[in-house]
Amino acid sequence: MPWLVVGLWAVLLAVAGPFAAKLGDVQHDRATDYLPASADSTRVAKLQDRLPGGERTELVLVYHRASGLTTADRATAGRQLARIAHRHTLTGPTPHGIPSADGTTLMYPVTSNEPGTDENRRNTFVDDVRQLAHDQGGLSVRVGGPAALATDASGVYASLGGPLLYTTVAVVAILLILIYRSPLLWLVPLVVAALADFLARAAAYGLNQAFGTTVSGQSAGIMTILVFGAGTDYALLLVSRYREELRRHETPYDAMRAALRGCGPAVLASSGTVAAGLLCLLAADLNSSRGMGPLGTVGVLCALAAMLTLLPAVLVLLGRRVFWPLVPAHGSTPKARRSLFAAMGSSAGRRPLTVLASGAALLGALALGTLNLPGSLKQLDTFVHRPESVTAMETVAKAYPERSAQPIEILTPAGRADATLAVVEGTRGVAEARQGRTGGGWTEITVTASAPPQSAAETATIEALRHRLPGSRVGGPSAQQLDLKDTSARDRLVVVPIVLLSVLLILIVLLRSLLAPLLLVAAVIAVWGAALGLGGLAFGPLFGFPGTDPGLGLLSFVFLVALGVDYGIFLMHRMREESVKGTEPAAAALIALRTTGGVIASAGLVLAATFAVLTNMGLVPLVELGFVIAVGVLLDTFLVRTYLVTSASVALGRRVWWPGRLSRPVPDTDRAPEPVGV
Structure with missing residues (x-):
């Protein structure tokens, strides 16, 4: 059976190969790929493409000398413009210089609509103009304008693919080595995640061809982040449970079957919640947000498929030796030691209301930082490092x-x-x-x-x-x-309630309770507010960003709610398992924290680190999104899941499962003895 699974994956990847390689061909970062679908500005851009000559490439050549332009400077500008006009077909009147009132600057508007394919034509034209119009003898020459800004932005997006993938792989590899402390085990989930990313790229290309789904540099990059982040999380949960079962079962095959039965439902539910949350972005009017929903969903589902089929098959084939040097022998008992999460659980169990109130107050205080968020980000401020187009426009x-x-x-x-x-x-x-x-x-x-x-x-x-x-x-x-700003505000009003409702319904079905899902949703909303508040304290004072991306609120909300509930499912599912056995509610909550706390912490670190990779990219919107999601995941992992959800569950007792069967008192004769040492 394991060999059959590996063989089927080999065939699947071979079929997907040609399509995965084509994703870059359909990835575009034009204005219309990010603009609101119904906005005036989007319709103008599309109508301009159909006018005679197609899409225009508009530039501004800026000649500047701080001490004042000389006659020789103006002659140099004229010669350079003549060479540009000789090599390229310019539209409109012959470019003429517009002098500044102080005599330091000469500006030439230049427009071309030479035949070609959108971004390639634009980028080629801009690059050639920059070669022809260059500094000379103290005269600075800069090329700006809409086309130059777009070319510089597409250059940053084009550079995301390789560095983003390599950095993500390196970060995940380092964390897995530290978590597993094995020279081989860390490599298995990492390779499986890489294969899942390959499959996701093929599926994303298929979505583009079948449904016209927008593929941009932003959505493709975040899809890769999700594949490695979510996929590694699922691998951590499965491997942890598999290690437990290897001590109880003689063969790796039987141990893996037991592990999949134990954690499979939680992984399926958590991935389904993330996918449902991301698909809610289809209700957005912003093209960049709407395209990110299906691509993110594809990434999560490909990661799920790989981690529940290929990873188990490979682990079974490798046997116990994959855990070397800490091999879990059949019949052995792990060393009894008081873990950090047992200590956290004890404090939450002793004073649940105090812990809950303190944590809520801390999150509320952090959320006040949203009052310090800078205003909307201007186009010229979207680059972390100012390219030539920005200096020209300044x-x-x-x-x-x-x-x-x-x-x-x-x-x-x-x-x-x-x-x-x-x-x-x-x-x-x-x-x-x-x-x-x-x-x-x-x-x-x-x-x-x-x-x-x-x-x-x-x-x-x-x-x-x-x-x-x-x-x-x-x-x-x-x-x-x-239009971006106005539509982002509209999308928040539409998408946020849909996300909350869909996630809440899934949790109600999964946990068979109303109160527990409300508790989890309230927790992730609090995390989102606190993470944005930390952004308000960091973006301006620390990073020097003059504005906030209009789409930050919506995208960070969708990701933090979907991914935060993901961890809540891991914890609550184990808590429910213990409650079904008859364990007292307080003890069930503490057992769940003790047994899953380490896995959730490891998963949270990996996911936060993968999104933190975005903070090293060259665009402010990506840096802001990566920062907010990374700190939000860390808050969720080490504060909300370990302290607040656990303390709330202890305080509520059986009522946390209201109105389900588990909320009703259990007769003394049916009650299991309380575990020792919890």
């Missing part, structure tokens, strides 16, 4: 305070183009407006605002244009950021 903002270098794009019905242009020119905050391309019944109008990008004044101009132009679409980079 130079423009200082040199041209009276105008924006980031266009507002309007698509209006072609028959109303002149009337629309007149309304636009008469709108407060508009410095310049001109008609662009016409096609498919639409005309493009490019607007230059008189205020800096994403300032309050520019936002007011965008909102005024939308109000005064019914039937037209208003987009562009600043409008996209505005």
Whole structure:
């Protein structure tokens, strides 16, 4: 049987290989892959793709000398622009330099719509322009604008794949070596997780081809994190139970069957809860969030399949020697020692209400840090290390305070183009407006605002244009950021209740109780608030981030609720096992903590470490998401599960299983003796 399972996996991976290799081909990080599906700015971006010449590549060349531009500097700029125009097909009027009032800066807007494929064409054009427009004799030359910002962002996303995978594998390997203290055992779940990730990539490609699921650098990276994090968690639980059963059963095969019967339901339930929580993201309007739901679910399910089939088969084939040098012999008894979690359980058991009140007060105090969260993150602030495009736009903002270098794009019905242009020119905050391309019944109008990008004044101009132009679409980079913020707020109101309801229903069915699920859900909500509060204390003061990603609240909530309940299921499932045997509620809670506490702590460390890998990536939204989830998992593992849930269970007694059968008193004749030493 184990050899058959391994053989089936070999066939499955061979079939999946060609599809896994194609995932990178369908991974895109265009604006429309992250924008709200129904927003004006998204529709503008899609309509622009269908105009004559397709998607435009808009750049800003910034020539700057702090002491003031010389005649030679202007001549250098002219020669470089001539070379760019000779090599590439530029659209619109011939680029002309716009001098700053202080004479230090010369700005050239450059636009191209050369034929090619979206990101590849854009990136090639931007890179070539950067080679042609270079510093010379103290004159600094920087390439900025929407296309340059997008190219720099896609460069960061493209670099995530390798470093993210290698770093995740290294972190998980180190932790497994420390946990298992075996030269071989740590390698088995790690290899199985890597194979699960390979299968998940093939499945993600299939979702894209079958249903058009958006695959972005962010969603693909987080899918890998989930495969290794959740997969390793399931492996830790299974291996721990398998080690116990090897002492009770003579053959590894029988021990594994007993281990799967014992922990299999908890693993299935926990993975189902995570998958259900992630699938709730399908209700989001934000493309990046909605695409992350199916990909995250695929990752968790592939990890589950690998850890409940391939891992057991490999462990059985390797036999007891895989645990060397700490081999669990048949009939042996593990050394009796007072564990850290037994000590924690004792304190929670002696003074449950005091522990519960203290822990709740601590979480509440940490949650107050949310009041210190910085405002919404601006596009120029999304990079951890400032690339050339950002420095270019910062130079423009200082040199041209009276105008924006980031266009507002309007698509209006072609028959109303002149009337629309007149309304636009008469709108407060508009410095310049001109008609662009016409096609498919639409005309493009490019607007230059008189205020800096994403300032309050520019936002007011965008909102005024939308109000005064019914039937037209208003987009562009600043409008996209505005729509991202508004849609993120809408998604929180819609998705959060769906996540809570779906998770609660699963827990009610699994635990056959109403009070225990409510306790677990309340605990993970408290963890989420405390983790965001720690983010508020760290993002600005420690990391120097000037803003918070609009999608942070929703994504961190979904992940922390789904993954936090995951650990709660491990604990409560074991507690229920003991209660079914007739063990007194307080003793059952403490036994569950003693037997699963080490596994939950190990799993929490692994999961937190895998998400912490995101804090080493080059984009602020990923760093913020990784930080909040990592500290949230640690809070959940070492405070909520070990102290608060245990103390609440002790305090509630049988009522924790209300209104199920276990909540009713057991006659003295049916009551099992209380375990000694708990």
